[in-house]
Amino acid sequence: MNDPKIRVLVVDDHPVLRDGVAALLANHTDMMLVGEANNGSEALQRYLELRPDVTLMDLQMPGMNGVEAIGAIHAENPHARIVVLTTYAGDAQAVRALRAGAAGYLLKSSLRTELVDAIRDVHRGQRHVHRDVAGEIAKHVADEPLSEREVAILRLVSVGHANKQIAARLRLSEETVKGHLKSIFAKLDVADRTHAVTVAARRGIIEL
Template structure:
């Protein structure tokens, strides 16, 4: 059986070394690298393609949520589990909205870390014990990620997909994917409708 290749992203060496030492006692898991910044996480995931990444929320330069968004923009199939000290439901639901497949508190038992890695690797979503209530209730309008808001603002200003792609330094295909997700989340089918949503929601006041 092939081992699950795991990347650790955390700027606290004691945390990284502790988690690595624990995971390496399990035959089914291989820690392939450890990085200390969000930017290094993005670059390493692109280069090494780990099966699962354990990503800290708070890292210097680029936080874990932004790093998660950038990774998923390049590879929608990437599997990222947020590893955090915060058990606030808002942190958890925000992480899930940004595309994380799991959320773990740093003080959970070793067995739960391994369980999370295995379940996320298998394509499931995993929330550690006590945080399951943070999932978005069925039927509630999904919240746009910061990247989707940036795309939406430009579309509402009349920019074409090509112009948005050039402005944000992403591919036209990525813009099209964002546009599709925005329309699905907001349940709005037309550009005029998106523009009206931006005006009514106050998004034009956001800096981007």
């Protein structure tokens, strides 16, 4: 008797991506697409309805994002097997997703070559993280992370606020804001505000 097919749910707000995943899975007899969702809230609802073996999850979606949806699904079923699909290789974002409960992390550019193996690996209880993402995680594993306050300041910097405006928004002194910026620059190994924002966005610490 043949093994049952791996039942897959795909969550992404772009229909073209969902159609592409469906076409890929249709070429493999050991797996089948059982459902689709286009945001995090719908992902949780569909997961509870369908109880798929593997869920493919985008991260950037309107409303409840992918990391929040992973956490919500894991709260319902700690054994849920989830593979992230994203365009971003940033280590900070990947670590958030893996800590929330994802077992796989793929770049959308690698779906054609890597998706099927990732589904099989995660279904077997293994991890599957794209090599570029794994390299970024390893590169920054010993770095001191930014504090919540530092991330909040960097988000305000990214939308063009000056130190005085940041101080007023966060009810801090300008000197305190300057001190936090100095710490941010040291942790990110950058020399100025623009470079700090660029590096933080690339790594997934903030979103632009």
